[in-house]
Amino acid sequence: xxxxxxxxxxxxxxxxxxxxxxxxxxxxxxxxxxxxxxxxxxxxxxxxxxxxxxxxxxxxxxxxxxxxxxxxxxxxxxxxxxxxxxxxxxxxxxxxxxxxxxxxxxxxxxxxxxxxxxxxxxxxxxxxxxxxxxxxxxxxxxxxxxxxxxxxxxxxxxxxxxxxxxxxxxxxxxxxxxxxxxxxxxxxxxxxxxxxxxxxxxxxxxxxxxxxxxxxxxxxxxxxxxxxxxxxxxxxxxxxxxxxxxxxxxxxxxxxxxxxxxxxxx
Amino acid sequence: xxxxxxxxxxxxxxxxxxxxxxxxxxxxxxxxxxxxxxxxxxxxxxxxxxxxxxxxxxxxxxxxxxxxxxxxxxxxxxxxxxxxxxxxxxxxxxxxxxxxxxxxxxxxxxxxxxxxxxxxxxxxxxxxxxxxxxxxxxxxxxxxxxxxxxxxxxxxxxxxxxxxxxxxxxxxxxxxxxxxxxxxxxxxxxxxxxxxxxxxxxxxxxxxxxxxxxxxxxxxxxxxxxxxxxxxxxxxxxxxxxxxxxxxxxxxxxxxxxxxxxxxxxxx
Numbered sequence: 416x417x418x419x420x421x422x423x424x425x426x427x428x429x430x431x432x433x434x435x436x437x438x439x440x441x442x443x444x445x446x447x448x449x450x451x452x453x454x455x456x457x458x459x460x461x462x463x464x465x466x467x468x469x470x471x472x473x474x475x476x477x478x479x480x481x482x483x484x485x486x487x488x489x490x491x492x493x494x495x496x497x498x499x500x501x502x503x504x505x506x507x508x509x510x511x512x513x514x515x516x517x518x519x520x521x522x523x524x525x526x527x528x529x530x531x532x533x534x535x536x537x538x539x540x541x542x543x544x545x546x547x548x549x550x551x552x553x554x555x556x557x558x559x560x561x562x563x564x565x566x567x568x569x570x571x572x573x574x575x576x577x578x579x580x581x582x583x584x585x586x587x588x589x590x591x592x593x594x595x596x597x598x599x600x601x602x603x604x605x606x607x608x609x610x611x612x613x614x615x616x617x618x619x620x621x622x623x624x625x626x627x628x629x630x631x632x633x634x635x636x637x638x639x640x641x642x643x644x645x646x647x648x649x650x651x652x653x654x655x656x657x658x659x660x661x662x663x664x665x666x667x668x669x670x671x672x673x674x675x676x677x678x679x680x681x
Numbered sequence: 682x683x684x685x686x687x688x689x690x691x692x693x694x695x696x697x698x699x700x701x702x703x704x705x706x707x708x709x710x711x712x713x714x715x716x717x718x719x720x721x722x723x724x725x726x727x728x729x730x731x732x733x734x735x736x737x738x739x740x741x742x743x744x745x746x747x748x749x750x751x752x753x754x755x756x757x758x759x760x761x762x763x764x765x766x767x768x769x770x771x772x773x774x775x776x777x778x779x780x781x782x783x784x785x786x787x788x789x790x791x792x793x794x795x796x797x798x799x800x801x802x803x804x805x806x807x808x809x810x811x812x813x814x815x816x817x818x819x820x821x822x823x824x825x826x827x828x829x830x831x832x833x834x835x836x837x838x839x840x841x842x843x844x845x846x847x848x849x850x851x852x853x854x855x856x857x858x859x860x861x862x863x864x865x866x867x868x869x870x871x872x873x874x875x876x877x878x879x880x881x882x883x884x885x886x887x888x889x890x891x892x893x894x895x896x897x898x899x900x901x902x903x904x905x906x907x908x909x910x911x912x913x914x915x916x917x918x919x920x921x922x923x924x925x926x927x928x929x930x931x932x933x934x935x936x937x938x939x940x941x942x943x944x945x946x947x948x949x
Binding site for chain 2 (some may be wrong): 430431438440499520523528530531534618622647654666
């Protein structure tokens with residue numbers, strides 16, 4: 416392999432610098448005892464302390480996590496069942512139609528999803544707040560789960576199912592003992608993606624959240640609109656630390672899984 | 682598979698499609714035909730074709746176009762160079778990490794960076810110029826948007842470059858093609874699907890951005906997304922908001938058709 420030229424390296428360094436600069440900038444000033452993001456006065460942890468002492472913020476954080484976990488879980492169940500159902504459809508045209516409908520929410524702009532869900536909830540009388548936010552998150556996570564599970568189902572050898580049936584397994588057994596274990600990597604990936612989508616979502620939540628309920632994104636938005644507050648910096652410091660930990664964990668699990676499979680093949 | 686038993690899992694899923702895919706689109710269409718008093722009318726559509734809204738649509742397209750072009754210009758070489766590095770998966774991971782940080786936090790960072798007393802203006806002053814208002818300008822809006830979208834453009838391009846058979850490049854060079862010709866005639870056409878996927882995940886969201894316009898662009902820039910948010914949550918004119926949403930959906934479908942791929946891609 417050719418070595419990268421100095422210019423190429425410089426370009427990559429530039430891109431990485433630009434990508435990380437704003438994040439590092441936020442974290443740097445989260446330790447600033449001065450109240451702004453311009454002059455660093457002295458090191459302090461008061462803003463982090465403020466995050467943990469702000470019970471309202473803690474409640475919002477808990478809300479965000481609960482919505483993410485619950486919506487991820489529900490969406491994973493509906494999506495996995497949906498994917499299993501889709502595979503069983505023999506009619507090609509029908510299957511493609513359903514798959515296109517599946518992708519509508521993935522490609523639709525967030526504002527349109529948010530606005531249309533707002534109309535929907537108002538019409539059927541769902542009160543805006545926790546319920547509407549949870550249901551919307553389930554709604555936009557389902558298609559992602561389907562897309563993650565479907566490839567696993569398609570690559571599965573159907574003779575496995577036939578064999579199980581010949582050996583006298585009931586339909587329930589086939590589902591829980593044969594199909595689900597086989598597609599579990601897809602299910603986990605789907606759940607994980609749903610979680611990330613939910614934690615990250617701002618636009619849809621912003622439309623369907625009422626006055627009393629808020630998630631982290633929506634809260635940051637209103638704080639940012641009010642101006643600079645180093646509490647937001649402290650939050651970003653925490654978010655970044657957690658993200659990096661998750662990524663490192665994910666990387667090692669992946670490596671481990673990879674070496675395990677390569678050893679298995681030997 | 683036994684077809685009867687296998688259809689039962691579809692029931693909650695089909696219910697989901699009906700309630701959250703078909704019904705919302707139908708409701709948007711229905712509301713676009715209502716005026717403020719709930720009477721049927723085509724007035725919203727007529728209003729959309731007045732200069733105010735046409736101008737807004739045009740400028741929204743212009744910004745989305747600029748954002749997409751700049752994102753592509755910076756993302757393509759990055760993706761290309763990444764495929765050449767050792768441990769390319771690790772480097773790609775490092776590109777992806779910032780995209781996992783909440784969008785709002787990254788946007789918020791730029792309020793400080795571009796602020797009147799922020800580091801950019803401090804730098805400008807070092808060079809002896811007067812500090813400028815960078816926040817609330819077109820430049821800051823485009824810059825922040827490009828910043829947000831760059832990882833999403835890099836990923837599909839990286840994947841298609843990574844899949845490409847390198848012997849095709851060697852063959853082209855052996856046959857006497859210059860580096861530029863090789864790129865233009867071999868590499869780029871072979872990775873066009875990645876570029877299209879990247880454009881899809883940049884252009885459509887760029888048309889509908891609203892929090893970046895609010896936080897970074899002040900009220901200088903109004904995109905279709907900002908207009909929808911305005912109509913729904915501020916003016917409470919759901920009819921007009923729905924009409925703009927209908928057009929946004931139409932533009933989305935058109936974009937999808939233009940960037941349609943031969944092989945099925947994915948969203949990043």
